[in-house]
Amino acid sequence: MNTLDTAYSALSDPTRRAILARLALGEASVGELRAPFAISAPAISRHLKVLEDAALIARTRKGQTLVCRLNPAGLKTAREWLDHYAAFWNASFDRLNTYLKEKP
Amino acid sequence: MNTLDTAYSALSDPTRRAILARLALGEASVGELRAPFAISAPAISRHLKVLEDAALIARTRKGQTLVCRLNPAGLKTAREWLDHYAAFWNASFDRLNTYLKEKP
DNA sequence: ATGTTAATTAACATATTTGCTAAATACAAG
């Protein structure tokens, strides 16, 4: 599985996107990240592992707790793929628009 | 499943990203899209359905063939989510950098 | 009408994902 596979796959789950949104506001422990969800500790742990494997977050132990923070590098990869093709897409769209306008 | 779920899930498969990359160069029939892959017709058909359900492409019949083209609107949604949070991420990263530089 | 090409749907096998509970590990505190 390449980087884009794991990154987009990780982003496809709403719980994981919510976790990222939370982490955008600042780092948080696993327990803190779990609090808003009606979901077991192992379930959150797995979501975090998926995000970590996708290089979207990093975890470091701080005493008894594991602190999670965003990993901007991983997200950059995902954005770049979309942004790259967006250029083509918009170009195609523009051509279509031009075509439609010139047609009558 | 909401729009972002289906969009990112669709993007997580390399075959589907390759299909999108191909369509960025211009519309193509199902058969043409299939050609580069060692994969059955039903398999391609399903990939295209996933992309269509995610609003990333559109298909229209043209005589005997189905012509596929990109749907820029769907991609825009996916990009916007990433771009929105990228702002936070970069900000966090900047704060971290500042912190690390000021520390010594 | 019949055969051919393009593409989808049906039916099935296998692998992955997600969630749960119970058990294990890591650290802190008394």
Place this chain on the structure above:
DNA sequence: CTTGTATTTAGCAAATATGTTAATTAACAT
């Protein structure tokens, strides 16, 4: 060193994803 808190790993069940072959539908051409 025993207990409590934070988190992960193990084991299991249900749902989802992906690919295959066989059968079906749509459009075209003879």
